[in-house]
Amino acid sequence: MELTEAIKARHSVRKYADKPIETSKVAALRGDIEKCNAASGLNIQLVLDEPKAFSSGIWKYGQFSGVKNYLVMAGPKGWETEERIGYYGERLVLLAQTLGLNSCWVGLTYKKIPGTYTMREGDVVHCVIALGYGLTSGIQHPRKPAENFYECEGVPPEWFLAGVEAALLAPTAVNQQKFKFILHERDKVEAKPLFSMAGYTRTDLGIVKYHFEIGAGKDRFGWI
Ligand SMILES: Cc1cc2nc3c(=O)[nH]c(=O)nc-3n(C[C@H](O)[C@H](O)[C@H](O)COP(=O)(O)O)c2cc1C
Numbered sequence: 001m002e003l004t005e006a007i008k009a010r011h012s013v014r015k016y017a018d019k020p021i022e023t024s025k026v027a028a029l030r031g032d033i034e035k036c037n038a039a040s041g042l043n044i045q046l047v048l049d050e051p052k053a054f055s056s057g058i059w060k061y062g063q064f065s066g067v068k069n070y071l072v073m074a075g076p077k078g079w080e081t082e083e084r085i086g087y088y089g090e091r092l093v094l095l096a097q098t099l100g101l102n103s104c105w106v107g108l109t110y111k112k113i114p115g116t117y118t119m120r121e122g123d124v125v126h127c128v129i130a131l132g133y134g135l136t137s138g139i140q141h142p143r144k145p146a147e148n149f150y151e152c153e154g155v156p157p158e159w160f161l162a163g164v165e166a167a168l169l170a171p172t173a174v175n176q177q178k179f180k181f182i183l184h185e186r187d188k189v190e191a192k193p194l195f196s197m198a199g200y201t202r203t204d205l206g207i208v209k210y211h212f213e214i215g216a217g218k219d220r221f222g223w224i
Contacts, residue, residue, distance in 0.1 A: 003214045006097035007169050011138025013102035016066035019133045020049065025099045029131075032095050033071075036088040042075040044088065045117045046131075053110045053128065064109060064130065071129040072117045079202045085126045086206020090170065093129060094210075102134030105171050105207075107200055126203065141175050143168065152183035159220040160189070166215025167208040173200035179208050187221045 001009070021029075026048065033044050047053075047070055054067035073089050075081045093103045107127045119125075146164045150156065156164075160183050167181065178194040178201050191209050193201040209223070 001098040003094050003098070004166070006094045007166055007211060007214060009137070010093065010097045010103070010169075010171075011140060012104040012171055013134035013136065013138045014064045014067075014104050014130070015135040016068070016102070016130070016132040017135055018066060018068075021069055021101065021132065025101065028099060029092065029096065032092060036091060040075075040084045040088050042073070042081070042084055042088060043118075043120055043123050044092070045072045045074065046070075047072055047113075047116045050113060050116050052113050053116075054130070064104075064106075066135070067130045067132065069131045070106075070110070071131060073126045073128060074117065074119060074123045075126065076122050077124055082126060082200075082202035083206040083209075086203040086208075087210045088206075089127075089129055089203075090207040090210040093171075094214075096131050100133075101131055102137065104130045105173070106130055107173055107203075127200075144177065149177070149179065150181045150183070156183060157186075159216045163189070163212035163216030163221075166211040170204075170208045170211040172204040172207065174198050176201075176204065179205055181212065184224060188224045189216075189221050190224050 029046055033046060037044055049068050051068045054064045071092060073085045075085060096103050105127060110128050112125055150164050164181055176196050176198055178196040180192045180194060182190040184190060191205055193205045
């Protein structure tokens, strides 16, 4: 499965089957986690066969069930890190989708289980991402017109629109979609977070930038 197809197939999945992730898929995920950490300075870790994060305390009766595998998205504090968490986390989400796995970003409804991951000095856990075999593949979130999400003088080029369309399929916290892409000159793109009471707009921005690059083609433009 290509990444462009993975973007269309991915939806948040909150209920999982009791089926372990195969060793070869774990190896593929771990291999890419290592690359993401090296490129970003993050401390992303894959936790396997650990049911407590989603089944204890006040989250016990939440909308999640069967979650035993998840990515711990750890790294330093700061908005630059938050954007990187989004960008590299979504890279892993789409890799998981190409491997036939489902996923869900989770900012709130999980519990940190000490001893299941390691933290470096100054690291915080920004969020986690549930992974596994979903009981369903999830559903498409409501679509909004692309025009609401970009600014550009004159007619936008095809690649730019394809980038915006790919970004609109991305997960964002509470589906808030608080972002805008602005085309400057002919090939410079600014990605702007908009205000939200719910927060997570920098993480969302990293996520939608990763989708935009896939939709538009990374060699067609540069970020400013
Ligand atoms: C940063 C972030 C945090 C999220 N936190 C939660 C969460 O705590 N609980 C939850 O059920 N879904 C959470 N989600 C999933 C969103 O609700 C979901 O992505 C959005 O509704 C769009 O749906 P889709 O992912 O199926 O396209 C989160 C998503 C993101 C990007």
